[in-house]
Amino acid sequence: MPRAATRQRKQSFLRRLITPVLAIAALGYFGFHAMNGELGVVGRAMIERQVAELEGELQLLVAERRELAxxxxxxxxxxxxxxxxxxRARLYLNLVHPDELVVLKPQTVAQ
Structure with missing residues (x-):
């Protein structure tokens, strides 16, 4: 009876590196975007700076609105x-009393 020979293949060096290389690539990709992405560490600092600027602008607008109200x-x-x-009437109708002195300001020309 002939013996059945089993053939065992030795895995190649490159085949053993595929899984670790893919895992390192995925970790590197997600790590990079965790730091530099829109919602990453750097992006969060930019968003917080924008929030501070907009809150300052909001305070100015609220004060201006109160004054107008x-x-x-x-x-x-x-x-x-x-x-x-x-x-208001003098401003819109461009009227003055005869005994008042009017000082005209020169208009600046936008360049």
Missing amino acids: ARVSLLRPESLDPDMLDE
Whole structure:
């Protein structure tokens, strides 16, 4: 009876490196994007800086809105301020009293 010979193949050197190389490549890819990606460490610092800038801008806009609301409240019919009405009328109608002195400012030309 002939003996059945089993053939054992020795794995090649490159075949043994495929799995570790792929794992290192995947870790390197995800590690790089964890640091430099849009939501990574560097990206988070940029987002936090933008948040601080926008909060500062929000505070300025809120203060400006409060000031405008206060000026508008002076023009409401229930609490009409005569000085504010006079100021607005002179500005929009371009009128002055005969005994007033008018100082004209030169307009700057945008370059």
